[in-house]
Amino acid sequence: PNYDVVRCDRSSARGGGVALFFRSGVRFTVLPSLGNTEPLWCKVHVDKFVIVIGAVQRAPGSSAQVLFDIHDYILKHNLRNYKLILMGDFNLPDIDWSTLAVGSRDKQVCNALVDIAISFDLDQVVHQYTRDNSILDLVFLSHSITLSGFECSVVRGLSDHSAVFVTLNIRVLHANPEVVSFLDFSRADDVSILDLLSFYFDEFVALSNDCDVDMLLSKFCTLVSDCISKFVPVKI
Incomplete structure (x- = not known):
C-alpha cells in the first residue's frame, strides 16, 4: 500500500528479476525495455527536474554484451543528459571501486562496467561488502548528484545479500501556489x-x-x- 511497483521478472530461469517501488504521488514514466536484457528504466519527476533510474540484475557468468547493451541504451535515449542512477546486483566482485582497477576474473565484463561509469560520469558509492567478502550490489550516481551530497549504508537484508540504502541530498522546492485575482x-x-x-x-x-x-x-x-x-x- 502507498507504493506503485514496476516489475521486470526473469522468465527464462529461476531467480533474478528487478522491481522499482515509487511512493504514491511520485510522478514517473516507464521507459522502453532493452528487449533482450533485464534492466528496468524509469524517469522520475522530482520538482522541476528529472532523475532516470535503471535497475539491473546481471546473472553470474553472463557475457559483457549485457553491459554493452546498457551502454548503448543510455546513448540511444540520451540519458546522459539527465541525473542518472544505475543500481542493482552486477555480480562483479573483482573491481576495486576506489581505483577502478579490475582483477583477473571476468576481465572483459568488469572493464565494460568501468567503461560505463567513466563514459557517463557516474560514481559508484557502495564500498562495503554486500555478500560475504564481495561488493556485488552497486549504486552508480551521476557526479552532479554526488556533489550535492549523499549517504550510503549497508545493512543486513532479507536474503543472502545485504541491503544497500542510499539517501540523496536533493533539495525539493515546495513553492507556495500563486494566487491570481x-x-x-x-x-x-x-x-x-x-x-x-x-x-x-x-x-x-x-x-x-x-x-x-x-x-x-x-x-x-x-x-x-x-x-x-x-x-x-x-x-x-
Whole structure:
C-alpha cells in the first residue's frame, strides 16, 4: 500500500528479476525495455527536474554484451543528459571501486562496467561488502548528484545479500501556489456605477470650462477607479 511497483521478472530461469517501488504521488514514466536484457528504466519527476533510474540484475557468468547493451541504451535515449542512477546486483566482485582497477576474473565484463561509469560520469558509492567478502550490489550516481551530497549504508537484508540504502541530498522546492485575482465585471453593480457617474456629471462639466484636457482625463480616471474599487467584485 502507498507504493506503485514496476516489475521486470526473469522468465527464462529461476531467480533474478528487478522491481522499482515509487511512493504514491511520485510522478514517473516507464521507459522502453532493452528487449533482450533485464534492466528496468524509469524517469522520475522530482520538482522541476528529472532523475532516470535503471535497475539491473546481471546473472553470474553472463557475457559483457549485457553491459554493452546498457551502454548503448543510455546513448540511444540520451540519458546522459539527465541525473542518472544505475543500481542493482552486477555480480562483479573483482573491481576495486576506489581505483577502478579490475582483477583477473571476468576481465572483459568488469572493464565494460568501468567503461560505463567513466563514459557517463557516474560514481559508484557502495564500498562495503554486500555478500560475504564481495561488493556485488552497486549504486552508480551521476557526479552532479554526488556533489550535492549523499549517504550510503549497508545493512543486513532479507536474503543472502545485504541491503544497500542510499539517501540523496536533493533539495525539493515546495513553492507556495500563486494566487491570481481578477475583476469580475460580469457581477459589477451597474446601477450604483451609473448613479455615481451621474452624481459627478455636473461637477465634471463645470471643470471642463476651466481645466485642460490632461486634468480632465486625470479626474475621469480617478472617478473610474473609484467606481471599480467600490462596485466591481474581485474573484480569486
